[in-house]
Amino acid sequence: MKIAVLPGDGIGPEVTREALRVLDALDLGIEREEALVGGAAYHAKGHPLPPETLALAEASDGILFGAVGDPTCDALERHLRPEQAILGLRKALTLFANLRPAKVFAGLEDHSALRPEVAGAIDLLIVRELNGDVYFGEKGFRTTPSGEREGWDMMSYSESEVRRIAHAGFRAAQGRNKRLCSVDKANVLETSQLWRDVVIEVSAQYPDVALEHMYVDNAAMQLVKNPGQFDVVVTGNLFGDILSDLASMCVGSIGMLASASLGERQTAHGTFGLYEPIHGSAPDIAGKGLANPMATILSLAMLLRHSLGLAEAADRVEAAVARTLADGVLGRDLGGTAGTTEIGDAVLARL
Numbered sequence: 001m002k003i004a005v006l007p008g009d010g011i012g013p014e015v016t017r018e019a020l021r022v023l024d025a026l027d028l029g030i031e032r033e034e035a036l037v038g039g040a041a042y043h044a045k046g047h048p049l050p051p052e053t054l055a056l057a058e059a060s061d062g063i064l065f066g067a068v069g070d071p072t073c074d075a076l077e078r079h080l081r082p083e084q085a086i087l088g089l090r091k092a093l094t095l096f097a098n099l100r101p102a103k104v105f106a107g108l109e110d111h112s113a114l115r116p117e118v119a120g121a122i123d124l125l126i127v128r129e130l131n132g133d134v135y136f137g138e139k140g141f142r143t144t145p146s147g148e149r150e151g152w153d154m155m156s157y158s159e160s161e162v163r164r165i166a167h168a169g170f171r172a173a174q175g176r177n178k179r180l181c182s183v184d185k186a187n188v189l190e191t192s193q194l195w196r197d198v199v200i201e202v203s204a205q206y207p208d209v210a211l212e213h214m215y216v217d218n219a220a221m222q223l224v225k226n227p228g229q230f231d232v233v234v235t236g237n238l239f240g241d242i243l244s245d246l247a248s249m250c251v252g253s254i255g256m257l258a259s260a261s262l263g264e265r266q267t268a269h270g271t272f273g274l275y276e277p278i279h280g281s282a283p284d285i286a287g288k289g290l291a292n293p294m295a296t297i298l299s300l301a302m303l304l305r306h307s308l309g310l311a312e313a314a315d316r317v318e319a320a321v322a323r324t325l326a327d328g329v330l331g332r333d334l335g336g337t338a339g340t341t342e343i344g345d346a347v348l349a350r351l
């Protein structure tokens with residue numbers, strides 16, 4: 001078994017380091033190889049996703065990814081910006097189903113941006129489509145007939161793209177509380193109308209799952225008002241990006257939300273995938289030892305479970321994270337004082 005480790009930029013290497021210490025302590029004999037990605041790769045090799053990084057990722061059983069993003073790259077042409085590395089990996093490896101679980105850990109109810117009794121009920125899974133939508137449509141700048149500059153991005157979803165993520169959503173719901181909420185903007189967008197029509201077609205194959213539809217603006221409001229109503233939420237790339245950051249604050253911090261990006265490829269050990277915290281490179285706190293590594297440690301647990309077939313080890317990691325939080329070892333993002341390494345130490349001590 002071999003994993004590719006792509007720490008990236010900013011706090012990416014800081015949080016990845018803690019996850020790797022946890023992996024080492026588990027002593028599972030997993031081989032690993034590291035490569036540059038994002039701004040770090042651009043500065044060293046002239047491209048955010050060098051061919052050797054992609055090749056390493058492709059040849060692995062699973063990928064542990066930190067974060068990309070570097071303010072010194074903001075003026076580069078878009079195809080050279082760090083963010084293109086993660087978009088490129090998701091697309092090139094056909095990782096179209098992004099699972100972003102949001103659950104309140106015991107002891108964190110009081111640290112949510114919501115009232116504790118509202119936050120305490122959160123146990124939901126966002127299934128975000130990751131290979132289509134306005135992210136991957138044609139885009140550009142043009143001049144209007146009146147001489148104004150105009151930026152444009154094309155949003156679209158094909159039937160097959162919606163169908164495969166709909167199946168992922170229904171299957172996820174079957175493994176949980178059998179409720180699926182499909183989030184779209186079908187009252188305005190044709191892309192969303194097609195999305196809704198296809199989700200309804202697919203639903204015929206899942207009579208055991210209760211399907212509802214919600215417009216994305218209402219979904220954002222409902223996630224704050226009564227997040228306990230959601231079991232599985234399936235949505236497009238852009239809406240899923242926004243709603244998952246929102247959900248992270250409902251459970252306490254963006255430093256807590258892990259993710260798995262999966263496709264259809266099976267290896268000898270499980271489903272091939274990429275695992276990353278939902279947050280970015282956080283330039284405002286990078287290098288200060290303040291980043292919360294829990295989202296990355298929990299992403300490692302997802303990697304062990306989904307890609308390496310090591311459910312018991314994954315359970316151990318998740319239990320150690322839960323105990324650490326219950327014992328009040330919290331980073332600044334959760335109102336505590338523990339630094340990145342201190343949080344890593346606390347998880348290691350509870351493995």
Ligand SMILES: NC(=O)c1ccc[n+]([C@@H]2O[C@H](COP(=O)([O-])OP(=O)(O)OC[C@H]3O[C@@H](n4cnc5c(N)ncnc54)[C@H](O)[C@@H]3O)[C@@H](O)[C@H]2O)c1
Binds near residue numbers: 066067281285291293
């Ligand atoms: N998948 C990815 O690699 C990914 C995801 C999101 C953003 N980005 C990139 O990251 C860069 C910064 O973006 P941003 O500031 O909008 O989002 P961000 O997620 O990096 O940070 C948002 C805020 O949350 C805080 N934060 C994030 N992670 C934290 C953690 N683990 N512990 C404590 N606090 C944490 C940051 O300090 C910041 O105040 C940009 O270049 C963006 O494109 C990359």
Ligand SMILES: CC(C)[C@H](C(=O)O)[C@@H](O)C(=O)O
Binds near residue numbers: 083086087241278280
């Ligand atoms: C960095 C960016 C391209 C990325 C996204 O929009 O998907 C990030 O926000 C995420 O949530 O992983």
Ligand SMILES: [Mg+2]
Binds near residue numbers: 241242245278
């Ligand atoms: Mg995001």
